[in-house]
Amino acid sequence: KQEVTQIPAALSVPEGENLVLNCSFTDSAIYNLQWFRQDPGKGLTSLLLIQSSQREQTSGRLNASLDKSSGRSTLYIAASQPGDSATYLCAVRGIIQGAQKLVFGQGTRLTINP
Amino acid sequence: GAGVSQSPSNKVTEKGKDVELRCDPISGHTALYWYRQSLGQGLEFLIYFQGNSAPDKSGLPSDRFSAERTGGSVSTLTIQRTQQEDSAVYLCASSFQAVPDTQYFGPGTRLTVL
Numbered sequence: 001k002q003e004v005t006q007i008p009a010a011l012s013v014p015e016g017e018n019l020v021l022n023c024s025f026t027d028s029a030i031y032n033l034q035w036f037r038q039d040p041g042k043g044l045t046s047l048l049l050i051q052s053s054q055r056e057q058t059s060g061r062l063n064a065s066l067d068k069s070s071g072r073s074t075l076y077i078a079a080s081q082p083g084d085s086a087t088y089l090c091a092v093r094g095i096i097q098g099a100q101k102l103v104f105g106q107g108t109r110l111t112i113n114p
Numbered sequence: 115g116a117g118v119s120q121s122p123s124n125k126v127t128e129k130g131k132d133v134e135l136r137c138d139p140i141s142g143h144t145a146l147y148w149y150r151q152s153l154g155q156g157l158e159f160l161i162y163f164q165g166n167s168a169p170d171k172s173g174l175p176s177d178r179f180s181a182e183r184t185g186g187s188v189s190t191l192t193i194q195r196t197q198q199e200d201s202a203v204y205l206c207a208s209s210f211q212a213v214p215d216t217q218y219f220g221p222g223t224r225l226t227v228l
Contacts, residue, residue: 034157038213044159044173089213093157100219102157102207 002027006105021075023090030094037086080112118220126226135191135223139208150202196227
């Protein structure tokens with residue numbers, strides 16, 4: 001059974017700091033791993049997708065890494081801004097018990113203080 | 115039990131035509147999501163329905179896109195006046211509860227706009 005864990009559950013930092021969000025998963029047989037953000041009451045915004053054969057992806061101030069063998073991914077946010085405040089979700093996609101599934105972590109609630 | 119089903123599996127249409135894509139979620143799942151995936155890209159969230167609440171349409175790329183969910187079960191995604199950039203695989207997923215609950219995906223509808 002695939003389980004995805006995100007640490008920390010909540011994080012509050014001053015504006016301008018660099019920060020790292022962690023995601024771990026128990027089954028390394030994945031197609032890909034995707035980071036999303038979710039604003040209150042809203043759906044999901046895709047941030048970065050890492051295919052199982054890749055090690056990292058970058059988009060602007062965001063960098064995500066994937067170590068499939070150890071079941072870990074990190075999302076690095078540089079020079080944080082108040083607009084980065086949201087819940088960040090890590091999700092792994094794969095075939096689990098014969099069905100295609102997207103398994104989410106519980107998320108990290110990030111607050112950037114001006 | 116039955117998983118998420120989608121129809122048609124493939125749809126080829128001419129630019130300017132309207133198309134309807136159907137999703138039958140897993141029975142008892144209150145949350146239903148539509149995503150699309152272009153070649154080599156991650157999941158792009160389109161819309162989500164949660165119970166009887168108003169759907170979150172924040173991911174719909176234009177007013178040519180709309181979706182309905184009748185009776186809390188079957189959903190139809192409608193694309194009016196299709197454009198070539200609408201070509202993608204449209205994926206439906208359902209979950210027992212809203213994110214971060216595990217989402218179960220249908221096989222998708224591959225839409226090609228000529």
